[in-house]
Amino acid sequence: MTTLPSRRQARRHVLPGLPLTLGYATLYLSLIVLIPLAALILKAATLGADGFLDAVTSPRVLAALRVSFFTALAASLINVPIGLTIAWTLTRYRVPGRRLIDALIDLPFALPTAVAGITLTTLLAPNGWLGAPLAEAGIRVAYTPLGIIVALTFIGLPFVVRSLQPVLEDLGPEPEEAARSLGATPTQTFWRVTLPALYPALLSGFTLALARTVGEYGSVVFISGNLPFKTEIAPLLIVGKLEQYDYAGAAAVAVAMLVISVALLLAANTAQARLSRRGER
Amino acid sequence: MSIDVTQIGKQFGTFTALSDVTLHVPDGQLVALLGPSGSGKTTLLRVIAGLETPDTGRVHLAGQDVTHAGPGERGIGFVFQHYALFKHMTVFENVAFGLKVKRGAARPTAATIREKVMRLLSLVQLDWAAARYPSQLSGGQRQRVALARALAVEPRVLLLDEPFGALDAAVRQELRDWLRQLHNELHVTSVFVTHDQEEALEIADRIVVFNAGRIEQEGTPGDVYHHPASAFTYRFLGRANVWQTDAREQTLVRPHDLHLSPEPAPGAVPAQIVRVHQVGPTARLELSRAGDLPSLEAHLPARDVQAFQVGQQVYVSPTAQQTYSVTSS
Amino acid sequence: MSIDVTQIGKQFGTFTALSDVTLHVPDGQLVALLGPSGSGKTTLLRVIAGLETPDTGRVHLAGQDVTHAGPGERGIGFVFQHYALFKHMTVFENVAFGLKVKRGAARPTAATIREKVMRLLSLVQLDWAAARYPSQLSGGQRQRVALARALAVEPRVLLLDEPFGALDAAVRQELRDWLRQLHNELHVTSVFVTHDQEEALEIADRIVVFNAGRIEQEGTPGDVYHHPASAFTYRFLGRANVWQTDAREQTLVRPHDLHLSPEPAPGAVPAQIVRVHQVGPTARLELSRAGDLPSLEAHLPARDVQAFQVGQQVYVSPTAQQTYSVTSS
Amino acid sequence: MVTLTLVLVGLLLLLPLLLVFITALRSGLGPYLQALQLPDTQAAVRLSLLTVLIAVPLNTVFGVSAAWATAKFDFPGRSLLLTLIDLPLAISPVISGLVYVLLFGRQGWLGPWLEANDLKIIFAPAGIILATTFVTFAYVARELIPVMQAQGRDDEEAALTLGASGWQTFMRVTLPNIRWALLYGVIMCNARALGEFGAVSVVSGKIRGLTNTLPLHVEILYNEYQTVAAFAVASLLALFALLTLALKALIEARTGRAHT
Amino acid sequence: LNVSYDPTRELYQDINAAFAKQWQAKTGDTLKINNSHGGSGSQARSVIDGLEADIVTLALAYDIDAIADKGLLPESWQKRLAYNSSPYTSTIVFLVRKGNPKGIKDWSDLVKPGVQVITPNPKTSGGARWNFLAAWGWAQRKLGSEAAAKDYTTRLFKNVPVLDSGARGSTTTFVERGIGDVLIAWENEALLATRELGEGKFQIVVPSVSILAEPPVAWIDKNVTKHKTEKVAKAYLQFLYTPEAQELIAKNYYRPRSQDVAAKYAAQFPKVNLFSIAQFGGWRAAQKKFFADGGVFDQVYSGR
Ligand SMILES: Nc1ncnc2c1ncn2[C@@H]1O[C@H](COP(=O)(O)OP(=O)(O)OP(=O)(O)O)[C@@H](O)[C@H]1O
Ligand SMILES: Nc1ncnc2c1ncn2[C@@H]1O[C@H](COP(=O)(O)OP(=O)(O)OP(=O)(O)O)[C@@H](O)[C@H]1O
Ligand SMILES: [Mg+2]
Ligand SMILES: [Mg+2]
DSSP: OOOSSSOSSOOOSSSSOOHHHHHHHHHHHHIIIIHHHHHHHHHTTTTHHHHHHHHHHSHHHHHHHHHHHHHHHHHHHHHHHHHHHHHHHHHHOOOOHHHHHHHHHHHHSSSSSHHHHHHHHHHHHSSSHHHHHHHHOOOTTSSSSSHHHHHHHHHHHHHHHHHHHHHHHHHHHHHHHHHTTTTTTTHHHHIIIIHHHHHHHHHHHHHHHHHHHHTOOHHHHHOOOOOTTTTTTTTHHHHHHTTTTOOOHHHHHHHHHHHHHHHHHHHHHHHHHHHHHOOOO | OOOEEEEEEEEEEEEEEEEEEEEEETTTTTTEEETTTTTTTTHHHHHHHSSSSSSSEEETTEEEEEETOGGGGGTEEEEEEEOOOOTTTTTHHHHHHHHHTOOOOSSSHHHHHHHHHHHHHHHTTOGGGGTTTTGGSOHHHHHHHHHHHHTTOSSEEEESSSSSTTSOOHEEEEEEHHHHHHHHHHOOEEEEEEEHHHHHHHOSEEEEEEETTTTEEOOOOOHHHHHHHHHHHHHHHSOOOOEOOOSEEEEEEEEEEEEEESOOTTTTTEEEEEEEEEEEEEEEEEESSSOOOEEEEEEEGGGGEEEEEEOOOOEEESSSSSEEEEGGO | OOOOEEEEEEEEEEEEEEEEEEEEEEEOOOOEEEEEEEEEEHHHHHHTTSSOOOOOEEEEEEEEOOTTOGGTTTTTTEBBBBOOTTTTSOOHHHHHHHHTTOOGSSSOOOHHHHHHHHHHHHHTTTTGGTTTTTGGSSSHHHHHHHHHHHHHHHEEEEESSSTTSOOOOOHHHHHHHHHHHHHHHHHHHHEEEESSHHHHHHHEEEEEEETTEEEEEEEEEHHHHHOOSHHHHHHHOOOEEEEEESSSSEEEGGGGGEEEHHHHHHHTTEEEEEEEEEEETEEEEEEEEEEEEEEEEEEEEEEOOOGOOOTTTEEEESSSEEEEEEGGG | OHHHHHHHHHHIHHHHHHHHHHHTTTTHHHHHHHHSSSHHHHHHHHHHHHHHHHHHHHHHHHHHHHHHHHOOOTTTTTTHHHHHHHGGGGGGHHHHHHHHHHHSSSTTSSHHHHHHHOOOOTTTTTHHHHHHHHTTTTTTHHHHHHHHOOOOOOOHHHOOOOOTHHHHHHHIIIIHHHHHHHHHHHHHHHHHHHOOOOOHHHHHHHBBBOOOOHHHHHHHHHTTTTTHHHHHHHHHHHHHHHHHHHHHHHHHHHTTOOOO | OOOGGGGGGHHHHHHHHHHHHHHHHHOOOOOOOOOEOOOHHHHHHOOOOOOOOSEOOOOOOHHHHHHTTTTTGGGGGGGGGHHHHHHHEEEEEEEEETTTTTOOHHHHHHHHHHOOEOOOOOTTTTHHHHHHHHHHHHHHHHHHHHHEEEHHHHHHHHHHHHHHHHHSHHHHHHHSSOSSSEEEEEEHHHHHHHIIOOOOTTEEOOSSSEEEOOEEEOOOOOHHHHOOOHHHHHHHHHTTTTTHHHHHHTTOOOSSSSSHHHHHHTTOOOEEEEEEEGTHHHHHHHHIIIITTSHHHHHHTTTT
């Protein structure tokens, strides 16, 4: 058995450096993350419970939260099959240019979101390279929820692909061969054996993409059209409230978003832990 | 069902994994494929299972040519070296898988499946673990699940790739006994891969020794052990002392085939006892000979060893030996 | 240097890994810690090395209390179960590491280091591999590098955690011989962990049998093998037949201590031969007795087995046996 | 499958990239280079680099510390710490900016004190650096923790038994073991830091030449109808991105490891 | 430091250059003027949060009022400079595509079915508030009642497909993305767009009635005191009223205050029937009534 990380020692750690590194990490974490977040929550608290509820349950806020979560959810869901396809190809086939594609996957990650937003808008506007043919077909992308979903799909893609790749690589042909030797068809093998083995990774990729895209701002403002009740996202609402000098209101919306994303993240993490616990060797 | 493999050849790139392998496994036998790592044992098993297509040669099962049949159509059960259990399914679901994926009329009812799976699980003594996931089982238990899963589709042939490879000594022994017993009960033609000679000698009806993609020797355990056809087989099946060697020939002796006496005897050579180690029924003696002759290891029944002690001069002669030409090893 | 471990206790959370372990290892001995998985062997080794702090008890090296000394200050060499070689360093750099990290005047010159490392590498027969990386070596070679690395700092005590655990049978045997030989040359006090009884019996001067965090028995290999103090030790050191058992007592017999004869004899019980398997110098017979007495396994010298065949009725008596009270097992 | 992937990658990733460069070079190389030489662009480059130079090392030191503490030790609160490290990843960039405004703005908790001491954080490089640090907080740590956890403590313990000190162990054994993961994390952190828009736009004040980072500058140019200049600067950022990806691919080739 | 709002970038680039030259001639000091541009509201917020602007030149007085509320400059700042502290004016006009295919002539045409109107979000854009009030003012006059005006604006916003966060965003959407049939914009923005972006592709339609937009300017007392830049700041703002600056203003398509300059550029600025913010009781009242959370605009939007 490995005697790795779960070791509690009453007196002294043999490896040095715990007090130093833990101390530094905690201090830094507090300074950069915790104290500012506390300020946020305190600010929201100045509204009082009723004020807070009023602020976050106004129809416009609710609508914006709905848009944010709906589009992020949709984009993350779309990314599941897309990410799976790409990750599958990258790990299972020796495609020419595989290296290049593999490198490109991280582009949305490295490309500034504002640049991504402007570029996607230019592409998808009714007079853009892609927008024009689509418009002819009667499909409007830019300035509709669809546009937001496209932008968020772009932003979220690497998370799904990168979560899947190592697992796919690790999977090995054996369970699939076992299924084939037991008489399963390739289709049955995929749906019943391969895909279930990927659930934990898919879920974690999905969650990461969701967490990242729910709060995305830079790329969305350009393409969304920002129509209240339709394509206005929650981060924009926060900015809007700031413009009106409504700090407490902005903080309230921020806290609402924070709570929802953290809850989502925790729920997904728990589900993922359960999935992978039963699956680990 | 008998297995016939005829003149199978298989290349991976420029590397020849199997070359001209012909093998007949009669119905109901338990055959061991024995050989060093990389000698092609797994590859042959995979060819028989249809998981690998041979470059040349044919595979017949029960006289029927299945060279181009898919793995699902051959009626084989395959037990993988690392079990390859479906991690996201319970033990029950793992075993039931092969039945559930059957199509149309061939698919048994849920009740039949349930009954059959539970019967198999009690056969492998794991009925209590039906609802567990593979991760909650020990290595030996997982191995038994893998076996039950392979047996569920009522294979005509059972193929096992190093079924005990990843287990520790005690569990290995237990499963070995158990596999032998199971085979006695079910009489399914079985081929298993191992690189452990003791395992092969102990449970197989026949042993096939592999070396570098070819069959080196084939026969009953007794045949193979007592009449190794080459120095390779000799060395692979147990400890070997080099009794003497020259440019053309080499004479090999097993440690228990060395006879020691305190007095000179005809054909015996002088040697000195360097170390005596006695454990259980056998004593091991290390002997050094004069000149640059290789030192020897002798195994004696414990009761015979009292006569000897470290430092003593003794005279050694082989009671059995094998001579091989050097090029053949 | 002698090792003294006194009344060591170690808990992990609520789990007791070691309880009241006291052990004296005289200078220059090679001691094996033998026991099943999870019995605390590694933990004791780590306590001696200073990698784990005991909850109670003291550790003395050469009479000096080192309970609170860091692992670097104890003058021990530790060989880890999975080698723990530094992957990013060559074999040479791995072995030189302990010398290069010495501070101030204690650090040898580059030339001295070079010479010393090369001497060690030739000792482990790996001087040709000095410039390789661990990933380019086989398991047995890595193990030898790990040993050379531990020896480089001239430890007064060598601790080895399952040094041959991850290796296959042939390599294991080779390294075993080699370790024994090295110990004979260097005479460093050494403790090694194993769960393989044969290994312990073969190369250790003394054996310490562990069970569930306690020392079950301690002594020379002969002592321990021939006079097991408990049913646990008896069973752990070799195959055991249950000759008879009742509510209070159990009598155990080794397979080679069973005597078979075709005719009834005083003290012998009737049994039927179920299977005969002959391999090498020993034949294994499976015997079933009447009633619900457990079946027996008997090992006979190959030459004695001609007289018997499957299905025959024989009379069995033990030539040696051990009786233990049931609660003690 | 392969075709589908090529189409998806082409549409989703390659096309936008192409557009950036084509638009940037629409009027030829001259205007392109000219756009890059504008003093405001240069100032934005400088500020962006400064931000990266401060935020990335800070987060790197943090990442290494946090990974060391959480991967090599077990202590009460370890999993809480692990969760908190992930927190900034799930927070909208706009909120990340907002929290600093709430903390350091003139109306914020520390605003009056800062003003009294004539310290400027918000609408100054310091605020931009802080917001960027927040957004890129977890990247190095997240990259290192699984790697260090997988490596366990064996190597470090081996070094200790050979007499190495804690610092020697870290420098000679741990660091070489994690160097590729570390570099990888730093590169990703760097890419994200360079491209952050949302958080920075909230705290920047967008003063040309003073508190404009490259992404903000792109937006401003774009809003001034200077499409070519905007895309020229964007292409600069895209180049950084490509460089990052190339570096990363190189590392992967070196380590033979495929991914995070 | 001059903190300004979106559509004035070009104007202040010219002014800065001219003023710096003049200042150097007068005092011998070289002057570095930094500019910041963004939505009027967000700019005001930055100043409130500590952006140490010496001068603000914003889209509406309300934003400067908000700064004054925090005590950074006196409440009466609007009295400190001529013309309510707004050295130039503008108005709200329509920009349509060439040939005016939808036949847009006046506000009433904007609510016709099938007409797409582009305007920014009044919540985040100062310019958009002018747009909204212009529409409202026209409707109230023409249709008589507040209820009718509300109904009108509701229908108007039903025709809005994209609500950008700033005036510039809207122009980009209309001009570059080709979305919408009519852009409600500041006159200067519309003129700039027709001249700079698509000569001949667009044309301006002047509605029968529009609002008089008076973008205010002010120096921030607290910051100029701190920076000891009071003199320059005042001089800078006063410079805006000089003929030289007024020329520049006109050249940048703003309506100058100076009669002489106005006369010179009369061709550029057609006569419109203008009403002023005073009609709504000033900016504070207007803001409260129309744009606060739950105000008229929100009602208009939820009425969709
Ligand atoms: N898919 C493959 N591509 C290339 N070479 C392969 C492939 N599969 C097997 N080989 C090579 O063929 C040889 C025989 O492999 P095989 O797996 O049959 O050996 P084995 O006898 O089962 O060895 P082991 O005891 O190590 O499992 C090996 O040298 C292996 O490297
Ligand atoms: N850090 C730890 N935290 C919790 N339990 C531990 C830890 N280290 C060891 N243990 C437990 O202590 C017991 C003894 O472990 P140890 O490693 O000493 O066993 P071992 O005899 O070396 O076994 P093996 O043969 O499997 O290596 C085991 O049950 C193990 O689970
Ligand atoms: Mg194999
Ligand atoms: Mg151990």
